[in-house]
Amino acid sequence: MKTTRSTAPAPTAQDEYTVDVFTVVNGAPVQWRVDTRTTLLEALRDSSGLTGTKRGCDQGACGACTVHVDGARVVSCLMLAAQVDGRQVTTVEGLIDEEGRLHPLQEAFVRHDAFQCGFCTPGQLMSAVCLLREGRAGSDAEIREYMSGNLCRCGAYDNIVAAVREAAGGGA
Amino acid sequence: MTATKPDLGTWVGKGIDRVDGPHKVTGTAPYASDVTLPGMVHAVVVTSTVGAGTITKIDTSALLTLPGVRAVFTHENFPRLNPSPDVLFGEAPTAPLQDGRITFHGQEVALVVADTSQEATEAARLIEITYAAEAPLLDPAAGQPEPLPLSPDTSRGDTEAGWAAADVRIGATYRTPENTNNPLGLMGCVAAWDGDHLEIHDTTQGTIALRKTLAAMFGVPESGVRVRVPYLGGGFGAGLNQWPYKLLAAGAARELGRPVKLMLTRPQMFRLVGHRPDTEQQVRLGATRDGTLTMIEHRATVLSSIDFLAVGLITSGTGHLYACPNVATVERTVRLNRRYPTSMRAPGEAEGNWAIETAMDELAYELGMDPLELRLRNLATDLDPASGKPWSSNGVIECCRVGAELFGWSRRDPRPSSMREGDLLLGWGMAAAGFFAYLPMSQARVTVYADGTAAVRSAATDIGTGTYTVITQLAADLLGLHPQQVDCRLGDSDMPASAQSGGSGLASSLSNAVIDAVSHLQGELLTLAGADSPLHGLGPDDVVCRDGALCRRDDPSVRVPIADLLAGQGLVEMSGDGRLRPPDAAAAGMVHAGAYGARFVEVAIDPMIGRLRVRRVVSVTDGGRILNRKLARSQILGATVGGIGQALFEDTLTDPGTGRVANGTFGDYLVAVSADVPDVEVVFVGEPDRYTPSGTKGIGEIGLVGVAAAIGNAVHHATGRRMRDLPITVDQLMM
Numbered sequence: 001m002k003t004t005r006s007t008a009p010a011p012t013a014q015d016e017y018t019v020d021v022f023t024v025v026n027g028a029p030v031q032w033r034v035d036t037r038t039t040l041l042e043a044l045r046d047s048s049g050l051t052g053t054k055r056g057c058d059q060g061a062c063g064a065c066t067v068h069v070d071g072a073r074v075v076s077c078l079m080l081a082a083q084v085d086g087r088q089v090t091t092v093e094g095l096i097d098e099e100g101r102l103h104p105l106q107e108a109f110v111r112h113d114a115f116q117c118g119f120c121t122p123g124q125l126m127s128a129v130c131l132l133r134e135g136r137a138g139s140d141a142e143i144r145e146y147m148s149g150n151l152c153r154c155g156a157y158d159n160i161v162a163a164v165r166e167a168a169g170g171g172a
Numbered sequence: 173m174t175a176t177k178p179d180l181g182t183w184v185g186k187g188i189d190r191v192d193g194p195h196k197v198t199g200t201a202p203y204a205s206d207v208t209l210p211g212m213v214h215a216v217v218v219t220s221t222v223g224a225g226t227i228t229k230i231d232t233s234a235l236l237t238l239p240g241v242r243a244v245f246t247h248e249n250f251p252r253l254n255p256s257p258d259v260l261f262g263e264a265p266t267a268p269l270q271d272g273r274i275t276f277h278g279q280e281v282a283l284v285v286a287d288t289s290q291e292a293t294e295a296a297r298l299i300e301i302t303y304a305a306e307a308p309l310l311d312p313a314a315g316q317p318e319p320l321p322l323s324p325d326t327s328r329g330d331t332e333a334g335w336a337a338a339d340v341r342i343g344a345t346y347r348t349p350e351n352t353n354n355p356l357g358l359m360g361c362v363a364a365w366d367g368d369h370l371e372i373h374d375t376t377q378g379t380i381a382l383r384k385t386l387a388a389m390f391g392v393p394e395s396g397v398r399v400r401v402p403y404l405g406g407g408f409g410a411g412l413n414q415w416p417y418k419l420l421a422a423g424a425a426r427e428l429g430r431p432v433k434l435m436l437t438r439p440q441m442f443r444l445v446g447h448r449p450d451t452e453q454q455v456r457l458g459a460t461r462d463g464t465l466t467m468i469e470h471r472a473t474v475l476s477s478i479d480f481l482a483v484g485l486i487t488s489g490t491g492h493l494y495a496c497p498n499v500a501t502v503e504r505t506v507r508l509n510r511r512y513p514t515s516m517r518a519p520g521e522a523e524g525n526w527a528i529e530t531a532m533d534e535l536a537y538e539l540g541m542d543p544l545e546l547r548l549r550n551l552a553t554d555l556d557p558a559s560g561k562p563w564s565s566n567g568v569i570e571c572c573r574v575g576a577e578l579f580g581w582s583r584r585d586p587r588p589s590s591m592r593e594g595d596l597l598l599g600w601g602m603a604a605a606g607f608f609a610y611l612p613m614s615q616a617r618v619t620v621y622a623d624g625t626a627a628v629r630s631a632a633t634d635i636g637t638g639t640y641t642v643i644t645q646l647a648a649d650l651l652g653l654h655p656q657q658v659d660c661r662l663g664d665s666d667m668p669a670s671a672q673s674g675g676s677g678l679a680s681s682l683s684n685a686v687i688d689a690v691s692h693l694q695g696e697l698l699t700l701a702g703a704d705s706p707l708h709g710l711g712p713d714d715v716v717c718r719d720g721a722l723c724r725r726d727d728p729s730v731r732v733p734i735a736d737l738l739a740g741q742g743l744v745e746m747s748g749d750g751r752l753r754p755p756d757a758a759a760a761g762m763v764h765a766g767a768y769g770a771r772f773v774e775v776a777i778d779p780m781i782g783r784l785r786v787r788r789v790v791s792v793t794d795g796g797r798i799l800n801r802k803l804a805r806s807q808i809l810g811a812t813v814g815g816i817g818q819a820l821f822e823d824t825l826t827d828p829g830t831g832r833v834a835n836g837t838f839g840d841y842l843v844a845v846s847a848d849v850p851d852v853e854v855v856f857v858g859e860p861d862r863y864t865p866s867g868t869k870g871i872g873e874i875g876l877v878g879v880a881a882a883i884g885n886a887v888h889h890a891t892g893r894r895m896r897d898l899p900i901t902v903d904q905l906m907m
Contacts, residue, residue, distance in 0.1 A: 017239065035288060035290045035291075037290045037294070038290060042289070042290075045206075046208075046288075046289075049208075050199075051199065051202070051205075051206035052198065052199015052200065053199065054203075054205070054356070054357070054405070055205065055358060055435075056356045056357070056358065056438070056838075057358075057438040057837070057838045058437060058438060059438060059837055059838060059839060061438075061837065061838035061839045062356060062438075062838050064356055091199070092197075092198065092199035093198070093199055095198070096198060102194070102197065102198070106197040106198065109193075109197050110189050110190065110193035110194065110197055111189060113189070113190060113193075113802050113803060113805075113806045115193075115196055115197070115636075116406075116636035116637065116638070116806060116807075116810055117355065117356070117357065117403075117404060117405050117406040117635060117636030118192070118195075118196030118197075118201055118403065118405075118636065119203065119355070119356040119357040119405030119406060120356045121196050121197055121199075122197075122199045125197060140851075141847075143846075144846040144847040144849070145846075145847050147846045148845040148846045148847040148848075149845075150846075151356060151838065151843060151845060152356070152813075152846075153354060153355055153356045153406050153408070153843065154356075154406055154636050154806075154810045155809060155810030155811065155812065155813025155814055155844070155849075156806060156809065156810060157809075157813060157844075157845075157846040157849045158809050158849065158851060158852055159806060159809065160846065161846065
């Protein structure tokens with residue numbers, strides 16, 4: 001998916017600390033009235049109740065908060081909520097289809113035991129979905145390189161690689 | 173102790189998918205950080221900017237005028253708490269905000285509570301604190317060594333005589349740095365009071381231990397405190413202690429009459445929830461010319477904080493792995509103005525094994541002997557060399573042999589720098605490993621329902637190891653059901669009490685409690701069988717549950733549907749409570765063995781730029797009965813990653829002037845990422861352990877033990893340079 005900048009006007013400031021944000025999350029229009037300092041991560045979790053996206057460091061270093069903005073992976077802790085005004089956001093909650101079926105990568109993660117505590121998993125999945133789209137699953141080494149922005153402290157890396165490899169082979 | 177061995181084998185051992193997998197991949201598994209309660213306010217911890225001294229003034233008046241700020245707690249207004257009760261593994265950290273004393277840089281000094289986390293964070297940044305700072309005590313040599321309660325000195329034989337009798341001797345000093353547990357899940361909690369009742373959603377590894385501490389320190393009945401941890405974003409030991417942040421949140425919630433959410437930041441995770449402390453270790457080994465060990469001496473110093481001692485256990489395994497008649501271990505700690513230490517994955521063994529298994533490699537080279545042969549000659553597999561009693565099981569030799577075969581060890585040219593691939597130097601190294609047996613108490617309740625389904629309940633936490641799944645499999649076998657008919661719920665202190673997930677003790681502890689619970693359940697069901705029942709007069713172990721019926725064990729065709737038994741008394745369910753029933757150690761005539769392992773590693777080093785890659789790992793483990801092959805493999809894989817991190821990256825640096833953590837972020841503190849990890853070959857060997865009916869051993873930690881030493885020994889093989897200080901970094905490898 002191509003990344004496009006919003007042509008919408010700048011978000012409307014209510015007062016010094018409040019801003020209205022109009023965005024689309026997992027295909028549904030959403031309006032947030034949030035503190036101007038609110039990150040995309042916080043808006044998703046606190047304003048929309050989409051707690052699947054995790055906070056692991058708040059410094060863009062662990063990847064647990066990875067979501068898609070206009071189809072590209074971003075760490076949502078380093079993006080202000082106001083920056084997604086007029087843009088499309090996809091979170092882990094948006095990976096299942098209309099019938100509630102798991103995305104092939106989600107199934108592969110379960111089958112290959114590609115997680116343990118599960119805390120980094122939503123971010124791993126969101127990175128992996130983009131990695132497949134970007135055509136970066138050509139080899140295990142390439143998968144490892146392009147998944148290395150997502151830390152897994154339980155150490156499930158080998159199983160994550162296996163899951164991504166399988167999903168890539170399946171034409172996902 | 174249950175008299176009859178349980179019938180396991182239909183589901184136990186199978187590599188079924190995690191039962192909580194769908195929740196984890198859809199983001200619907202609720203962690204403490206995901207909890208929101210009506211009226212909840214947000215708390216942010218303020219930490220000290222000096223490493224020692226006293227607070228002389230905190231000015232909070234300006235903060236209270238900021239938008240959304242509801243309260244600022246300091247030592248001047250935070251409620252006084254009762255002393256901490258005894259806790260697992262030694263002392264408890266002192267209660268927070270009771271006085272103005274500062275014992276380490278980054279200590280809790282205030283708590284700001286506001287309507288939103290942004291408002292609380294902003295206010296916390298503006299707080300003004302004045303200190304009477306003192307020079308922090310940071311040099312171990314200037315501290316006072318003291319013994320560690322959990323790591324007493326040990327001695328057998330005569331080490332000086334063993335030293336004198338040796339043909340070959342080595343002695344060296346080994347160091348391991350501070351490592352920080354850093355589970356991906358930031359630790360924190362949501363605390364809410366209703367009168368004297370407290371409910372807390374937390375990131376503890378032990379719900380019952382936290383309940384005890386909260387009840388005692390707030391002076392409320394333990395029966396009214398509920399700790400909930402259905403999911404836990406890792407811990408690796410950081411969730412074992414009753415850290416001050418939990419008391420801060422609970423205290424603030426009580427004072428304000430509102431639920432309080434407190435989540436630590438990543439930098440705070442380096443200071444407020446423990447770490448694997450630094451060690452310095454001296455090892456002396458002596459051997460006769462044929463490689464028989466004549467003495468082992470292991471001295472360790474581990475660093476502690478002023479108010480909270482390290483666990484230690486650095487030397488505790490040393491006297492048990494090798495059959496050597498003369499062994500002495502000495503372990504001391506020094507209290508410094510450093511942050512709290514705690515257990516981190518494979519506590520003690522991670523550090524101690526580095527020293528001992530590196531020293532064994534050094535001894536092998538001094539002897540001119542294959543390092544594998546030196547291990548095989550000395551490993552103690554039949555008797556525990558400390559007590560002289562037989563092990564309940566010990567597969568360490570099999571681990572070594574199987575690993576060597578799979579790795580191709582016989583093709584190794586032992587000469588340093590002898591194996592090359594183009595410009596790269598290859599190194600092959602190995603290490604043996606053990607992890608102590610630990611069997612804490614757990615209880616569980618097993619319930620059967622009229623519709624043929626069953627439930628298991630326990631307060632235990634699944635830290636990510638797969639407790640939900642393996643307990644489901646075990647109960648399915650014991651009850652003769654499909655795992656989908658068994659509902660396992662954990663992580664709630666209102667359920668039967670359980671040990672923490674830690675010390676590699678939970679799987680054995682809880683699975684034996686479940687076995688006992690099913691036996692009691694069968695006994696309860698038999699009380700429903702009237703005089704005309706074909707099961708009348710049988711004992712609890714004469715029957716088994718199969719497919720929703722209670723059956724004669726020796727003739728399963730004699731069966732009564734559980735639904736009929738229940739309906740006869742107007743019941744809709746029946747439960748059996750069970751607990752671990754450890755065997756009487758003396759009567760058992762054996763020593764409870766922990767898990768064992770052997771690690772074989774290939775590294776490739778580019779000598780021009782000092783780049784080291786771990787290319788191959790073969791990891792063999794004796795884990796007793798394996799409850800789920802897929803999940804067990806994941807435990808070893810993950811621990812291998814932890815071992816690679818310990819060997820090559822992890823190093824929490826302390827500024828020598830101030831005592832501040834100098835690299836306390838994920839940007840600066842390096843951990844192993846996907847690209848650092850090769851494909852790891854994981855193999856299990858050994859038999860079900862004889863000590864308990866489940867036959868299990870803990871496998872959460874053993875996989876890490878030996879990885880660092882095998883890597884260090886491989887580096888020596890590649891380069892001829894002996895690695896004695898972790899982590900192994902580029903500057904040590906440049907040629």
